[in-house]
Amino acid sequence: MKYDFDLIVIGAGSGGVRCARIAASYGAHVAVIEKQYWGGTCVNIGCVPKKLMVYASTFNGQVKDSRGYGWDIVPGHHHWSEFIAAKNKEIKRLNRIYISMLEKADVTLFTGHASFEDEHTIKISPSVLSGKQAGIKNITAKNIVIATGSSPTKLDIEGNAFGITSDEAFYLPKRPENVAIIGSGYIAIEFAGIFAGLGSKVDLVYRQPVPLRGFDQDVRQVLYDVIEQRKDIKQHVTTHPQKIIKEGDQYHLYLDNGEIIKTNCVFFATGRHPNLTGLNLEKLGIEKGKKGQLVVNKDFATNIPHIYAIGDVIDFVNLTPVAIAQGHALADRLFGNKIRKSNYDYIPKAVFFNPPIGSVGLSEDEAAQSGTVEIYISNFTAMRYSLTKRKVKTFIKMIVDQASQKVVGLHIVGDDAPEMLQGFSVAVAAGLTKADFNETIGIHPTSAEEIVTLHQLTRVTSRKN
């Protein structure tokens, strides 16, 4: 059987682009189909613009801090529309880089909506969003990769159409003076920091007693306390939104504890779902899991062996670097005859709040499930704040398995936590021991040196206590 391509990748996000580019570098004849965003969520409506917004949100605090160092800079006004225009220009530049990177790699690009005609044939329909009106086209390939990513999920409550998600938050024409954010995961916490840092009053509404379920309990408590100390973010905990009613220019968000939050903007940050609508997967009988994600084996193959899936559609760990690693490994195996290994047991994570959070390995509760663990905690004011009015604390927690003395978890809340964690995650993933950390000479004066000088045992925890 002769096909048009060796590989068709559906979706030009982080995982899809890496897979296509690496496959092409081995000489494979590759096509990529993208309906809207070259570069995917991360580049267009995710990590990249989010980080730019995080940067934008930190200057106000820095200007105030500068007074302690003798500066008399007066905090000014933030011009949202100028910032969004600059951000959009940068994203357009990155879009072009993604497209030219693929073209240089000899990948054939199609803008449109993909759906399966049969196991080897993809129908490309002109996407309304692409602005192109070209006719429907069928292309075939020996292998097909589904890398279509995910989209935000709104809660199924009355009036949810009045609410926005992160997709819209990146393009708001005006910064809302008040915003009620629902959820306490990555997106909720990061956007709470962004909007508050830029001057909005934020109501953070969530169903847990402390934010960031899944993170170490102490980290969650520290974050809760940090937020409680701020005047610009109000936490509404252990509560569920009931409905949203529009009253004039405002939205009224009703909570099940009887509170009504009156706000200019309701923002759902309540998880994401795989983008699989319209792919016609039902026709092929491709297996899905309980959460609607695609089920794959260790080689990312679905139940149809030449149809693969990577990234958020398989709902493994929905992070850009994970999708990239999956795409790269798949291309290496299919076309490079190589096995590419990644350590998925120790995936470092970051939440870009102000201060940010970095985390790698097990939480204390997880580690204590399989034995006794030693906990080392340091809580200090970073040197940068010694002359400032603002006293931002840094919290460092190390979890050591008592029997092996391996460092199995490291969690930081504080300035530069993600930057510190990236390096230290290599040491944790490599299985280094507390003694290895102790033997390493610190860099003075830094916050990171605390990680190699944590000598005071805070407590010992095991499953029974």
Ligand code: NDP
């Ligand atoms: P998360 O899964 O992180 O958080 C979802 C939030 O919505 C949680 O607080 C959850 O509560 C809440 N929620 C879900 N369902 C309901 C419900 N029925 N009623 C009330 N609350 C509900 O998802 P996000 O949307 O924040 O982010 C999606 C993914 O994107 C992340 O998991 C992450 O993989 C990725 N991401 C990574 C970033 C980074 O690396 N810095 C940044 C942004 C996104 P509960 O905790 O109780 O379940």
